[in-house]
Amino acid sequence: xxxxxxxxxxxxxxxxxxxxxxxxxxxxxxxxxxxxxxxxxxxxxxxxxxxxxxxxxxxxxxxxxxxxxxxxxxxxxxxxxxxxxxxxxxxxxxxxxxxxxxxxxxxxxxxxxxxxxxxxxxxxxxxxxxxxxxxxxxxxxxxxxxxxxxxxxxxxxxxxxxxxxxxxxxxxxxxxxxxxxxxxxxxxxxxxxxxxxxxxxxxxxxxxxxxxxxxxxxxxxxxxxxxxxxxxxxxxxxxxxxxxxxxxxxxxxxxxxxxxxxxxxxxxxxxxxxxxxxxxxxxxxxxxxxxxxxxxxxxxxxxxxxxxxxxxxxxxxxxxxxxxxxxxxxxxxxxxxxxx
Numbered sequence: 001x002x003x004x005x006x007x008x009x010x011x012x013x014x015x016x017x018x019x020x021x022x023x024x025x026x027x028x029x030x031x032x033x034x035x036x037x038x039x040x041x042x043x044x045x046x047x048x049x050x051x052x053x054x055x056x057x058x059x060x061x062x063x064x065x066x067x068x069x070x071x072x073x074x075x076x077x078x079x080x081x082x083x084x085x086x087x088x089x090x091x092x093x094x095x096x097x098x099x100x101x102x103x104x105x106x107x108x109x110x111x112x113x114x115x116x117x118x119x120x121x122x123x124x125x126x127x128x129x130x131x132x133x134x135x136x137x138x139x140x141x142x143x144x145x146x147x148x149x150x151x152x153x154x155x156x157x158x159x160x161x162x163x164x165x166x167x168x169x170x171x172x173x174x175x176x177x178x179x180x181x182x183x184x185x186x187x188x189x190x191x192x193x194x195x196x197x198x199x200x201x202x203x204x205x206x207x208x209x210x211x212x213x214x215x216x217x218x219x220x221x222x223x224x225x226x227x228x229x230x231x232x233x234x235x236x237x238x239x240x241x242x243x244x245x246x247x248x249x250x251x252x253x254x255x256x257x258x259x260x261x262x263x264x265x266x267x268x269x270x271x272x273x274x275x276x277x278x279x280x281x282x283x284x285x286x287x288x289x290x291x292x293x294x295x296x297x298x299x300x301x302x303x304x305x306x307x308x309x310x311x312x313x314x315x316x317x318x319x320x321x322x323x324x325x326x327x328x329x330x331x332x333x334x335x336x337x338x339x340x
Contacts, residue, residue: 013253013284019300020285023292024085030291031086035077035096042070042103049217050209061220068224069272075104075229076274076290082112083286102197105170105222109190110177119286122237123255125323126247133161133234135244137323138336153333156321161234166226235314236261236279239307240330244323256283261307262297263314270294280307 045067052060080086081097094108101108118131128135136144136152144152154160175195177187206214243259245251263277270277278293281303288296297304309317320330 013251013257016257016300016303017253017284020281020288020296023296024285024287024289026085026088026289026292028087028092031289034291038070038073038077042067042074045070046217046221049221050213053213053216057216060217064217064220064224067221068228071104071221071225072228072232073272073274074100075106075225076276078104078106078108078111079115079276080274080290082108082115085287085289098194101194102201104225105194105198106174107177107187107191107194110187111174113187119256119283120252122283123243123245123259124247124250125244126250133238135238135321135323135330137244137325138331139325141322141336158318161318162227162231166230167223169230170222170226232263232273232276235263235309235317236276238320238330239309239314239317240320241307242330244325253284256280257306259283261309261314262304263309264304265311269311 045063049060049063049067052063077086078097078100081093081100084090084093087093087096097108097112101111114131121127121130122132125137134152134155141149141152155165175191177191202214209217237260239261241258242261243255245255257280260279260283261277262280265273265277274290275293276282276290278297281288281293281296282290317330319332319334321333322331322336323329324331324336
């Protein structure tokens with residue numbers, strides 16, 4: 001272990017980012033193994049859910065919980081492929097990502113581009129809009145009309161944010177890359193190719209097991225996994241002491257380290273979410289494979305406390321909806337009103 005790297009203070013985010021470079025080395029055999037132990041159980045649980053339809057449907061619904069967990073983990077593999085951190089060769093990353101994208105209903109090339117924009121502008125108040133959860137400042141919210149304030153309140157309501165929103169995002173919005181209409185034809189090819197592959201996969205499955213049984217199995221898994229995925233993305237950046245700044249005061253490494261949380265989950269949830277909770281390290285160096293992120297925390301213990309949120313503490317983030325530029329923290333609607 002490099003003691004000099006371990007002793008880098010968290011105030012020096014650039015030096016920390018440089019120290020992360022040595023963790024970028026990946027193991028292709030490990031990546032294949034990680035893919036198999038995620039994909040195989042997912043398909044087995046899918047079959048078990050289908051078989052349970054002839055017995056008790058509630059048994060199948062219980063199985064939907066771990067099945068959705070494996071689907072989330074597949075998405076995290078797709079995520080690492082998008083960063084080029086899962087296999088040594090770009091072609092392997094891209095095609096594994098595209099195949100998984102059919103299962104996660106996420107057009108890989110389109111998502112990879114929007115996610116790269118998210119990494120490039122996370123925490124920048126002047127570059128919001130793509131790959132982020134819409135976040136207004138207190139001043140911006142107060143300047144809205146009453147109707148638009150209501151719309152923002154509805155958008156940030158937990159039922160919409162973690163229920164209706166994820167279903168809309170993965171089932172409908174990902175079918176058309178409306179956010180990148182000016183970016184050329186590539187996002188459209190990615191989305192249309194993924195849509196076609198979804199049809200090619202679903203059509204024979206429906207013919208084999210029946211339309212009704214297929215929907216009874218797939219829909220609960222998809223909806224639950226979508227909600228979990230949105231929750232993870234939300235809590236990784238929408239916490240009280242996150243980082244937001246205008247262009248002149250924004251720094252890529254500072255935003256990565258202090259604008260991303262360390263979601264310290266129990267070990268089982270950490271496994272299913274592929275260490276995505278070590279998000280501050282991921283934003284410092286996105287080329288680190290997820291199976292090496294906790295090694296970073298072991299070697300750099302000073303990073304463990306940065307932006308740390310436990311599962312219980314993260315529940316309080318639900319109501320943090322506005323960035324207060326005066327207090328430099330996310331606040332709730334109630335806190336905004338009490339500060340007036």
